[in-house]
Amino acid sequence: MLGNVYKWIVKDMIETNDLSKQFNNEFWAVDGVSLRVQPGQILALLGQNGAGKTTTVRMLTALLSPTRGWARVGGYDITKNPQEVRSNVGVLTEQHGLYMRMTGEEYLDFFGEVYDLDPKTRKLRSNYLLEYFGLAEYAHRRSGEYSKGMKQKLALARALMHDPSVLLLDEPTSAMDPESAQLVRNEISRLRSSQRTIIICTHNLAEAEALADRIAIIYRGKVLLNGTLDELKRDVLGPVEYEARFAEEFDAGDLDLPPGVTLAGRSATSLRFRIEAPQIVNPKLVHALTSRNAPLVSFQEVPRKLEHVYLKTMADAQGVPYAA
Amino acid sequence: MRRNLRVIWMVARREFIDQFRDWRIIVPMLLLVTLFPFIADDTTRQAVNFMNRFGGDLILDNLVPFVVLVIGFFPLSFTLVVALESFVGEKERGTIEPLLSSPLEDRHMYFGKLLVGITTPLVFSYASIGIYLFLVSRRAVEFPSGYMLALILLLTFAHAVLMVSSAIVISVQATTIRAANLLASFVVVPVAFLLQGETVLIFWGNEDVLWFAIVGVTLLAGLLVRLGLSHFRREYLLGREIDTINIKWVWRTFRNRFAGNARSISEWYRKELPITLRQLRQPLMIVVGLAFVAGIVSYMWVVMNVPAYFDLTPDRITEIRTFVAGNLTNLDTLGERLPAPILFYHNARTTVAFLLLGLVSFGTLGLTLFLVNMALVGGVLGAASLVGFSPWVVFAVGVLPHGIFELSAVFLATAAMLKTGAQLVTPQADKSLGEMLLVSLADWFRVFVGIALPLLAVAAVIEIYITPILIKLAIS
Numbered sequence: 067m068l069g070n071v072y073k074w075i076v077k078d079m080i081e082t083n084d085l086s087k088q089f090n091n092e093f094w095a096v097d098g099v100s101l102r103v104q105p106g107q108i109l110a111l112l113g114q115n116g117a118g119k120t121t122t123v124r125m126l127t128a129l130l131s132p133t134r135g136w137a138r139v140g141g142y143d144i145t146k147n148p149q150e151v152r153s154n155v156g157v158l159t160e161q162h163g164l165y166m167r168m169t170g171e172e173y174l175d176f177f178g179e180v181y182d183l184d185p186k187t188r189k190l191r192s193n194y195l196l197e198y199f200g201l202a203e204y205a206h207r208r209s210g211e212y213s214k215g216m217k218q219k220l221a222l223a224r225a226l227m228h229d230p231s232v233l234l235l236d237e238p239t240s241a242m243d244p245e246s247a248q249l250v251r252n253e254i255s256r257l258r259s260s261q262r263t264i265i266i267c268t269h270n271l272a273e274a275e276a277l278a279d280r281i282a283i284i285y286r287g288k289v290l291l292n293g294t295l296d297e298l299k300r301d302v303l304g305p306v307e308y309e310a311r312f313a314e315e316f317d318a319g320d321l322d323l324p325p326g327v328t329l330a331g332r333s334a335t336s337l338r339f340r341i342e343a344p345q346i347v348n349p350k351l352v353h354a355l356t357s358r359n360a361p362l363v364s365f366q367e368v369p370r371k372l373e374h375v376y377l378k379t380m381a382d383a384q385g386v387p388y389a390a
Numbered sequence: 391m392r393r394n395l396r397v398i399w400m401v402a403r404r405e406f407i408d409q410f411r412d413w414r415i416i417v418p419m420l421l422l423v424t425l426f427p428f429i430a431d432d433t434t435r436q437a438v439n440f441m442n443r444f445g446g447d448l449i450l451d452n453l454v455p456f457v458v459l460v461i462g463f464f465p466l467s468f469t470l471v472v473a474l475e476s477f478v479g480e481k482e483r484g485t486i487e488p489l490l491s492s493p494l495e496d497r498h499m500y501f502g503k504l505l506v507g508i509t510t511p512l513v514f515s516y517a518s519i520g521i522y523l524f525l526v527s528r529r530a531v532e533f534p535s536g537y538m539l540a541l542i543l544l545l546t547f548a549h550a551v552l553m554v555s556s557a558i559v560i561s562v563q564a565t566t567i568r569a570a571n572l573l574a575s576f577v578v579v580p581v582a583f584l585l586q587g588e589t590v591l592i593f594w595g596n597e598d599v600l601w602f603a604i605v606g607v608t609l610l611a612g613l614l615v616r617l618g619l620s621h622f623r624r625e626y627l628l629g630r631e632i633d634t635i636n637i638k639w640v641w642r643t644f645r646n647r648f649a650g651n652a653r654s655i656s657e658w659y660r661k662e663l664p665i666t667l668r669q670l671r672q673p674l675m676i677v678v679g680l681a682f683v684a685g686i687v688s689y690m691w692v693v694m695n696v697p698a699y700f701d702l703t704p705d706r707i708t709e710i711r712t713f714v715a716g717n718l719t720n721l722d723t724l725g726e727r728l729p730a731p732i733l734f735y736h737n738a739r740t741t742v743a744f745l746l747l748g749l750v751s752f753g754t755l756g757l758t759l760f761l762v763n764m765a766l767v768g769g770v771l772g773a774a775s776l777v778g779f780s781p782w783v784v785f786a787v788g789v790l791p792h793g794i795f796e797l798s799a800v801f802l803a804t805a806a807m808l809k810t811g812a813q814l815v816t817p818q819a820d821k822s823l824g825e826m827l828l829v830s831l832a833d834w835f836r837v838f839v840g841i842a843l844p845l846l847a848v849a850a851v852i853e854i855y856i857t858p859i860l861i862k863l864a865i866s
Contacts, residue, residue: 090639127491129624149493157491161484165404167411176404180492208411224488 078102079232079263080126084135087121095121097287108264110278112376118287119267120160123234127157140232156230158238162221166210170201170220173209174227181228195223214241222250233257233264239273251277275372283376285383295372302375306344307368310337313361321358324350401502405476409510415471422465423514427522430457438531452593454526455534455542459592461522462546463585465514469553470574473507477561478570490624500622507554515546541600548607553577555614562621563823613752616815621823643825647832666836673805684761685768692772702776710777718865721858734850737796741803741842745834753811760804787860796849799842806837
């Protein structure tokens, strides 16, 4: 209840400040993580294995207490109100964690009971989720007989069983076939549009790019980058580049470039420009080219993927050259 | 309360479902329950025939209760399997994390799993006992009394709680079933010894003596339940991924606690040791109080019961007094026969033995051994008074001179041991069991090295070189 009220009053459903965790008084698994995620937002946590993503998620689930800093999830302090935090969070753990001798239906019913749902609601929710994830046909089979993808879907259904306002998903589509992965991504998108707050830990950069509103890259427990995809691209890879392709050789010569545009590269049939403010400059640049009778075939942004951002960030962090 | 029970049952119910669908648990249990009573019945028949041929009524009378105890114990060995499966198994398979991420409280999970760990093997155990008793009832063998059977059933229950609670403590420490199985020998071996001790009680004691075993096992089981509960925390369960020995960390934790902030030995004595001693005030009061009670009770028991056993007539008393007086010269060569360093070593070893026993029993066995020693002092004084010596004089010349040092050392070390045991079963939010153990040990070593050893050294010198002179002066 308080979580729902909080959602309307406060912007951030997940808020961490200097969140840190040290193990054995020597190893900092998470070191000074400060994040904010609003209702209806998806944050993708990216990083190598052992970077601190799982420890961060475990702290946000009030499974581990922070050594330093604090965090609030759904308005509840993870240290002071751990029970309330857990009630409001749905977690998909790194391992699916299914009880192999329980049927899918029994499993969801058990977790519904754990989250204090009444029998009628449990039945409704479990039927809906089994149906949605295409598991209804196998509801009475023991989960040990499920395929990897089915297990993952059942685990996700478990995380959604109590309809939580915050979802922490660790590799939600791993081991899934493309159709199932698409189904899960659609569900995540649907949850976002119903104002759920979601954190996804993933190694699947394409998925993060497709789903996330914000992206945070963690390296050795520290957040190296945190922002929207566009912000990260601009910060890491520099201004946007546009490429003009020509039907035949075109000598740009003393082409008069508008302010805010620099020539980044050229070939006989193409020119590449680095542009600070494309919305303002691009029309002028296209005009400049066409007024010189350039045989323009296409003028488009050079695709820059999250993968480039991630790899360059990691290369910089490790002090090794980044080969694009 | 009702909600707590409902949640505990919810956790337990799921475990029951899981368990009863696992043939690896159910099939061997069923085999044990159904086959073993028949084997035991046949063994009983053969033993009875053997005894009838060669005599041995005492053993024969108690044979059936003994077999009942053993038969009840076999299915209980599954408590370890069930408990380890339920805790470490869940950890290893990763099924515990979704459960820990839920709003369930730690104690609900703990008691739910404890309930399952105890119930299934116990039901099988009682079923096995039932089958055996049915078979026995058809033979011409003396059927154990209802009272004896009730005691054995109670003892079997206490065994189940003891083993499950021990297994849970192990499970919390281990991260793999393999590691947990290796650690389980720390449960199986002591419980096997315990069973042997109880067998002795059944064969050579009377029925009522079994109460000592029941109370002892229940007490230990209760302490283990508390220990398990205090360390069954999400943080601890998920904070460790692999079982590695970090010697550096172990040494650093111990050293930091032992040395504290002191930069020199004198500073350590002035600043650090008093902190530990202040913390010992309460256990020290308990130890001194119990020592006093043990001494008095033992003194009174000897004074009231020994004369009847030994027929202490005036002639016999004179004979003993003459014997004692005649042997006083032996005290002159005490230093040669028992050099002070050997006595010091012996006393130091005894103090360490208190600690070791205390560690495996959360203070109870260490305290018991200590009280036995104090009872010996009371008994000796009682015996002295029976043969006409003043117990006050004997105490003043035979105990007090070195006892001021020795008893002080032993009292303090025992109090530190008791505190160690108590700390282990006390919930500590920020410390693991290992860390808690290291810190407690460091505290004990502070007292042992800083106070007990020097006092024991002084006491040994006095006991060998001064006490004998005082005894001779007083008695001759």
